Amino acid sequence: MLKNQHITLYVTGSIAAYKALALVRMLVKQQAQVRVVMTAAAQKFVTPLSFQTLSKHEVMTDTFAGQHPTIVDHIELADWTDLAVIAPASADIIGKMAQGIADDFASLTLMATTAPKLVAPAMNNHMWSNPAVQRNIQLLQADGIKLIDPETGFLAEGYQGKGRMAEPQQILAMTTASLFVPTILTGKKILVTAGGTRERLDPVRFLANDSSGKMGYAIAQALQQRGAEVTLISAPTKLTAPTMVKLQSITSTEELYEAVLQKFPSQDALIMTAAVADFKPITTAQQKIKKNSDNNQWSLELEKTPDILQAVAQIKRPDQITIGFAAETQNLVANARKKLVQKNLDLVIANDVSKPGVGFNGDTNRVTMITSNQPPITTDLLPKSQIAEKIADQLEKIINQ
Structure with missing residues (x-):
């Protein structure tokens, strides 16, 4: 959604300046064009070279540098900008913006x-609560400038208080929302499942798979950025849910089954990315199973878990879309087509998890997208964020049909 958007990031004097480096990286990964302006105080915390390396653009610091004699630097940059993000925004820059002071390259x-402008304040809690700062914040908001409220947390001074700059992920979400152009997915309610379910053997052991949840989380973010109302049902992962996505945590296949069947009737689409355990122990020990020195073998009896997509197929309305995943190690297309028919799916995303860099736990994937009315489409090996965008494209095409 940020591809080729022109974003100017203003970094001012705060210890939170280091977080702005992460923000630049996130924006660039979203294919935005990012240029950075730094105040003199900001350069005491992070060097311009760091931002130049990440953004691939010259960092602007000096009003009178005069490196481009055919243009007026600050006007050229102002005209180039689609969105200005001030993060971290010190009390100083907030005051200058509110009072119309232009005495350095950033304020000028x-x-x-x-x-449009987004301001992400960062300062000590006493400074944040100062009446002058609050008056200036109100003036900025009255001028139509959006505020990303600071968080309460551990401050540089060594104690808790409100004034921490919002996390880069939240700023990224606000940036995307500020530049949002409605799509066919805007307002659509979409249910996404992610991660690998766990089936308990005893209080300390479980049956599981290698799913990291990265693909499902990337899909949830891609859909949210296109305006969809996304609910993410997630098995245990180490990931943080995308901003503005509703998260429901589950552990077992049974819990996932109940959550999906409860929520699906109110949804426009379901994308079943979760790697679901096909079997679970018939019995779960209430205490840790101990080794038996008299016996070197242990038999484990398993039973099938509920087939979630099969159950969804029984209640699916004609206006609802269901998308499934097929992680295969052989006969990729044939097995995926079989799943497409048996589960009454609109699209199957198949991948050969035996191939290097594909499927579980990695940051990349190569998928084959299969529908009933077009030849299979196989992607290159790509970051999962880009695969997620291609899946979102296919969902839009299905809606348009």
Whole structure:
């Protein structure tokens, strides 16, 4: 959603300046064009070279550098900008913006910028609660500038208080929302499942698979950025849910089954990315199973878990879309087509998890997208974020049909 968008990031004097480096990386990964302006105080915390390396653009710091004699630097940058993000925003820059002061390159360029602006304050809690700062915040909001409220947490001074800059992921979400152009997915309610379910053997052991949840989380983020109302049902992972996505945590296949069947009737689409355990122990020990020195073998009896997509197929309305995943190690297309028919799916995303860099736990994937009315489409080996965008594209095509 940020591809080729022109975003100017203003970094001002705060220890939170290091977080702005992560924000630049996130924006670039979203294929945005990012240029950075740094105040003199910001350069005491992070060097311009760091931002230049990540953004691949010259970092602007000096009003009178005059490196481009054919243009007026601050006006050129102001006109180039689609969105100005001030993060971290110190009390100083907030005061200058509110009072119309333009005495350095950052404040001068911001005054000339007509594009929307996002301000992410970062300061000590006493400074944040100062009446002058609050008056300036109110003036900025009255001028139509959006505020990303600071968080309460551990401050640089060594104690808790409100004033921490919002996390880069939240700023990224607000940036995306500010530049959002409605799509066919805007307002659609979409249920996404992610991660690998766990089936308990005893209080300390379980049956599981290698799913990290990365593919499902990437899909949830891609859909949310296109305006969908996304609910993410997630088995245990080490991931943080995308901002503005509703998260429901589950552990077992039975819990996932109940959650999906409860929520699916109110949804426009279901994308079943979760790697579901096909079997579970018939009995679960209430205490840790101990080794038996008299016996070197142990038999484990298993039974099938509920077939979630089969159950969904029984209640699916004609206006609902269901998408399933097929992780295979052989006969990829044939097995995926069989699943497409048996589970009454609109699309199957198949991948050969025996191939290097494909499927579980990695950051990349190669998938084959199969529907009933078009030849299979196989992607290159790509980051999972890009695979997620291609899946979102296919969902839009299905809706348009």
